[in-house]
Amino acid sequence: MEEAEIFARLNQLQEDLSEQFALEEEIVKLPRDLKVKQELLDKINLEYIEEHARSESAKDELKSLRIQYDDAVRARENAEKQMELISTQREFEALEKEIKDAASKEQSLLKQLHVKEKQVNEFGERLTEKEQLMMLQKQEVDAEASKIEALLEEKQKQLKNLEKKCTGYIGGDIDEDLYNKFCNIVKNKKGKGIVPIHGLVCQGCHIVLPNQFVNEVRAAKEIEFCPYCSRILFYEESEGAEDTFRKHVEDVDIEEGGLSDFVDSSEFDDLL
Ligand SMILES: [Zn+2]
Structure with a gap:
């Protein structure tokens, strides 16, 4: 082959290789949007799990407060019933104090109970919101994934054809060694x-x-x-x-x- 002819072929190969490398880069970059969307979904999922755990422990606390409150009510009622049975002033004073203490404990527990109930409700609302957000994000990820999958398949096909076209230059004066060297140079020297x-x-x-x-x-x-x-x-x-x-x-x-x-x-x- 004439040198001029080799140079012409190398020039052509350079064009095809540049196209191949650009396509390779595109294929690498393609799933990037999906990755960002998936990362956001993972973040929402994680937040949901954490929120759910906090919500569950708030529910447990509420349950325990209810038991304590019921106990306090029962203690007060029992003390009140005993009022009918006492005979001395001293017994009366002791019982009266007992009722007062039980009532104040009952009031304090009731306050805590209301606070906790409010907290549990708020957790429930936030969890519902997060569930909706998760569902929307999941839909977006799925849509993006199937879009990218189709696009990737098409690009991979194009790439395979280009690779075949490029390696088709190997032969005669362009041996495999020169071809590989040239590929590296084109890649490293921006085309x-x-x-x-x-x-x-x-x-x-x-x-x-x-x-x-x-x-x-x-x-x-x-x-x-x-x-x-x-x-x-x-x-x-x-x-x-x-x-x-x-x-x-x-x-x-x-x-x-x-x-x-x-x-x-x-x-x-x-x-x-
Ligand atoms: Zn130079």
Whole structure:
């Protein structure tokens, strides 16, 4: 295959890969709304459980208060009945005190009972409200879930087709190794994995490259990667660039160390 043809194919592959990566990202982001809605539902559920527990213990307290109140009433009534049986002033005074104490206990318990009854009712109202809220939120989650499920299925199908299209580029000069490298570059370089050199400047990272290296790219005997940004390079004629190129060639010391000293980018190593 001609180099120009490989570059053209890589350019096409770049487009398809960008589409594939965008779709992959979309698929990841898709359930995000659902997650937010589900989290809200979980929160309401938890609040309901806590409120329900508080409501139950208020009911228990109310039950116990009722028993205490009934006991107090009975104690007072018993004391009142005994009034008919007493004969001495001393007995009368003692009993009278007993009745007074029982009545005051009864009153205090009645007050507590009313407060507790009010509390239990309020709990009941809040629980009903929360139940309704929970039901609405659950409906929203279910609706969102089925919407997303359908959408995901469609997107996954599209993705599978794109993946097939992209791996279809493997073959001939684009071997699996180059394909994988290129995928990584396109992914890491925001969709730009193959860029031209204008003059001596890489159009991906805008760094001036050594003459010798640019000459190798111009010769286009094999695929060359930018030593700075790792993108695949091809030479492209551009206005004024020829002059710059020539000027550089004239200016540069003939004993230039070459590319080996030049290529030392950890970013480059990571990618390739
Ligand atoms: Zn570069």
